[in-house]
Amino acid sequence: MKAAVLHALGETPRYEDFPDPEPGAGEVVVKPRAVAVDNAIRVMVTGSHFASRQFLSKLPGVVGFGGIGQLEDGRLVGFGGVRPPYGTMAETAVVPEGAYHLVPDGVDPDEAAAVPSSTMTSLVPLRWGPKLNLDETVLVNGATGFAGRLAVQVAKLLGVKRVVGTGRDPAGLVNLSNLGADGVVDLGQPDAAVLKSLARESGSEGYSVILDYLWGHPTEIILQALSPHRLAPVKKDIRLVQIGESAGPAVSLRADAIRTSGVQVHGATSAFPLEAMGEAIVQVWEWMKAGKLTAEIERVPLPKVEQAWKRTDLHGKRVVLTI
Numbered sequence: 258m259k260a261a262v263l264h265a266l267g268e269t270p271r272y273e274d275f276p277d278p279e280p281g282a283g284e285v286v287v288k289p290r291a292v293a294v295d296n297a298i299r300v301m302v303t304g305s306h307f308a309s310r311q312f313l314s315k316l317p318g319v320v321g322f323g324g325i326g327q328l329e330d331g332r333l334v335g336f337g338g339v340r341p342p343y344g345t346m347a348e349t350a351v352v353p354e355g356a357y358h359l360v361p362d363g364v365d366p367d368e369a370a371a372v373p374s375s376t377m378t379s380l381v382p383l384r385w386g387p388k389l390n391l392d393e394t395v396l397v398n399g400a401t402g403f404a405g406r407l408a409v410q411v412a413k414l415l416g417v418k419r420v421v422g423t424g425r426d427p428a429g430l431v432n433l434s435n436l437g438a439d440g441v442v443d444l445g446q447p448d449a450a451v452l453k454s455l456a457r458e459s460g461s462e463g464y465s466v467i468l469d470y471l472w473g474h475p476t477e478i479i480l481q482a483l484s485p486h487r488l489a490p491v492k493k494d495i496r497l498v499q500i501g502e503s504a505g506p507a508v509s510l511r512a513d514a515i516r517t518s519g520v521q522v523h524g525a526t527s528a529f530p531l532e533a534m535g536e537a538i539v540q541v542w543e544w545m546k547a548g549k550l551t552a553e554i555e556r557v558p559l560p561k562v563e564q565a566w567k568r569t570d571l572h573g574k575r576v577v578l579t580i
Contacts (some may be wrong), residue, residue, distance in 0.1 A: 260319045260347035261562040261578070266304030269567065270320045270346070274359040278343045278351040285328065285358065287336050287350045291370035292324035293554075294565055294576040296404075296501060302566075305506075318342030325360060325370045326350065333360040335369060335538075346562065346578055358538060363546045371575040372407065372552050373541045378525055379408035379468050380540065382498045383415055385533040386523060394460045395437075398479060399470030399503060401429030403552065403575045406436055408468050409552055413437035421458045423475065429573050436551060441559045444475050451475075455482040467497040473505025480514040488566075493519055500525040 258277050261270040282284055300306040301313060302320060321344035323337040338356030339345055360369050373418050379397075383389055395412045399405040400422025406429075412420045413436075421440040422433045430441045440458035444451060455478070464483070468474055476497075483495060499519055514520060545548045551572040556566040565576045 258348040259559065260344070261321065261559065262317050263302060263313065263320050264317045266302065266309060266313065266316070268302075269563055270302065271427075272562050275317075275319055275347065277349055278339075280351045283354050284351050285333065285354050287326040287328060289321075289324050289345050289347060289350055289580045290333075291367045291580065292321045292345050292578045293371040293374065294578060295371070296503065299566075300324070304365055312344075313341065315342035319344035319347045321345035321347070321373065324350075325366045326357075328357070334358060335360055335373070342523040346559065346580075348559075348580060361542050364542060367554060367556055367577045367579060368545065371403070371554050372545060372550060372576050373538055375404040375552075375575070376407045376411060376541050376544075376550065377534070377537055378404050378470075378500045379411045380415075380537050381529055381533055382468070382496075382500075382523065382525060383417075383466065384410060384543060385529045386498065386539070387494070387496050387521075389415075389417070389466060391416045392418045392462075393465035394421060394462065396420075396455075396459075396464045396467045396479070397422045397470070398407060398467055398475055399501065400424050400433055400438065400441070401426040402470055402501075402575055403573055404501070405434070405468075405470050406552060407552060408470070408571055409433060409436045409438050412468075414544060414549060419460050421464075422529055423471075426572055427513065432573075444478075448478055451478050452482050455479065465492075465493065467495065469497055469499050471499035471500065471504040472502040472508060474508075475504050476508050477510075478506070480511065480518070480520065483518045483520055484511065484514050485517050489520060495520045497522050498525055499523065502519065 260275040323513045324345040334357035336357035338352040397408045401424030422438045423442040425445045442454040
């Protein structure tokens with residue numbers, strides 16, 4: 258079969274021949290149709306992700322750990338659970354029986370490869386995390402990226418009163434208002450101006466939830482903005498959900514940012530009930546069928562995986578490899 262094959266961590270996957278996977282007991286064959294080139298798999302391929310050697314433990318191997326495909330009976334499914342050295346960016350995949358869920362009629366398979374996984378990063382912590390009052394303000398740090406744009410829409414679809422997005426892309430910031438954002442903060446400004454913008458857009462009650470896709474220096478500025486300038490009782494908890502690290506893997510954390518601000522840092526996948534994922538995917542399918550989620554994808558055929566991998570001009574779009 259043809260596949261996107263990685264020979265060493267840090268290299269670019271190449272389109273080439275790879276042996277077909279053989280199904281074992283309790284496994285089924287899936288024919289992949291669409292696989293998103295998302296940030297997680299990009300970082301895993303570099304070798305810097307904590308799970309790189311979990312999902313890419315045998316090299317050379319096929320890249321990809323989830324996607325949309327067809328079972329032998331023609332049903333369209335979202336699937337995962339491939340075993341190394343096999344992945345999902347290939348003409349054939351083998352997964353455990355039941356390691357898939359049906360894609361409803363009326364959902365585009367290419368959009369289904371990209372939208373649900375990115376939507377989960379905001380939907381699950383907002384709906385199943387610490388209780389969210391709908392009159393609160395949610396800050397999406399990195400709202401001009403693919404997942405950030407979806408996060409703005411998810412927060413508004415859940416009924417949140419005020420949603421503010423940050424980003425560096427001027428055109429992307431302008432477009433956020435069309436997606437439901439009530440305010441934006443341009444991270445391309447000097448730090449002092451960013452601090453003023455964060456304060457101005459926070460509303461009368463301040464931020465209650467921060468969905469953080471950036472980390473790094475932008476998060477340091479946000480924590481500075483949240484730290485009080487005088488001693489007073491903490492009025493409320495502020496939940497910072499750490500999701501991505503597009504701006505850097507580390508922050509310099511001042512003690513008063515935790516001690517006096519009420520900030521609580523949560524991991525994006527921590528302490529959520531197992532049933533949340535099933536309920537969340539049903540909700541995403543409903544929104545997609547109703548046309549309530551806007552996402553820009555760029556379809557690229559699998560043979561052009563090397564060119565797709567090197568793209569740096571996506572600006573809020575997601576590449577989806579079509580197979």
